[in-house]
Amino acid sequence: MNKYPLLQHFSTTLPRVQLVLRIVFYLPHDHRVLAPVLRQVLDTYLGFIAASGGALTSGYDPDISEDSFPLTPDTWGEVHTELEKARFGPLEDMDQDSFWFWTLTKRNYDTWVLLKGGHSEPDGYEFSFESRLPWREPSSEHSVLSVKLPISFLETQGPEKAFALARSLAELLPFSTGHAGLSLSFTRGRSKLLPLLKEQLSRHPGWHVPPPLTWGLGPWIDDVHWLNFLGPPLLETVGGIQALRSHLSHPETTVQELTGGRALISLGAEPLAGDTKRGETLPAYRELARFLEPWLLPFPHVNTWDGYTDEEARLWWRRFLEAPPEKIYDPRGG
Template sequence: MTRPHPQIRIRAGHGGMLIRDGVSISFYISHSHQDITQRIEHSLHVFQHAIAPASLDWYCDYEGDYRKLDGAGRMFLEQEFRSTSSAHIHLVNHTNGVGDYEFVYRGQWRENPNDPDASRSLSTVTFWLPTEFLESQGPVAVHELALKLSAGLPFTSGHAGLAFNAQFDLLGVDDLVDRERLRHPGIDVPDESASLHLSNRIRGVHWMNFLGPPVLAELGGVEALHERLKSPDTTVQPLAEGRAVITLGPEPDAGDTTQSPVLPAYRELARVLEPWMYFWGNFRPSWGREAQRRWERRFLD
């Protein structure tokens, strides 16, 4: 790492981590769970190999409780992966607050005859790394891992970069994150509801930005992006099956609104992607619609 990044660690009274800085790698997939099961399992194996000797030893059960990944836990995973409808798998490396390493998969049933909006939902998978991994292994290793994870997934879009890993379901956590996000626009605030509405749109601008069909084709492809993106550290890399990844600099940057300029490469890409950007506007009621709009448009206004 050549640029310092903010260390954000907020603990609850009992010592569990409420909020921490981390690195998220996420992909949005316009396929039902049963069509991508093997690919998701493969991506999990790739991730587990990359983070060793750390391991994902705990899983979240149907009641939302975390349990040791023992024989019963492996049966639970097998049941979820083999489901013919939807699936929800959440693995972590510890249960003392938010994990350092996490795997979160939400497989949708897009053909559900009882849900008229099911076809709009995307299956999503997210891999969490602590920033300590970024610091010890280096941004090149994180970049290569994100590419390896993307290689087996038929994603519509995806992203990788700094993000707040937080227990958003707990009272007061939104307010704590709000204070930090205003200063550091390069740290993403995850939106688990986005997969229900995202469709073919792009969820914000990040360090690594994965584009698939149809957006990449509508943008004119890789060559057109080369022509429109002039920031010296921005790279556009073609991927298999009509996909590409845009990387904004050699490493993720949190940005700092007390300094200038603030993430000019991110702003440039946001202007290019604006017609395809996803703006929800009200996903966190505690922030208010206008505050959320300003956050989503932070690289545009």
């Protein structure tokens, strides 16, 4: 049985949707704080994907070019400069009539570096860094570092390599929360494609749908995943390592203490899609969701999922908290 249904592309009719392994860290810091480690983070990712023949081939950074650009030695140098330099201090110290104050506040981010693999179409490899605006009194917004791996990486390198990459990045980054797991990736047309995926999303609860914007995550946790990283002060808020270990008893769940008062909760040896039609409801994920429910990102007051009723969107949002559907197919029955 294929562990990752439909591989990278869902079908010839939905080529703009991919299933990937996505690793994300939410960082309560401005770019100038993160700049010293970003080059090492990028190099760590590139080293891991090179082992599987992966590479990043094109980039987008509005401070380099208005259009995407091929990654050549010259443009790689510009990307490194954009990541490494601490560009701005607090916006309150800038002239409010200046070009940069107007530009930054209009686009609502400091830096956005997006690097992708593939040629005519993305191949599933991706590195993205978005930094929040550097106000003197920070809001609940976060800077966000995310990378993606195609399903082929899991199949050829094994989930152990994906786990090692996530751990390596976690050791470098001062995160508040983070996660890694199976995720949908939309090359374009997200709002039009989501309504076509209702049946698949209901059937495979292990597939995550990334929110279009993550700036306002605040103190919340973005869903439950294969790997779940908790940093300060959230780890203390939930009761610390001992509370996690005493409340999480599923045999596939492990809780590891990381440096700096942080923790990693692993839900099995590999990421799972689940299949509710076969009775695969991901009980370890459900147990963690019940424990973390007070801190999980709540269902938004306004339904942002085009083509879904409020109830359909709510049920997906709470798929690990609601009672699982009855199994309607037993693979052992032939």
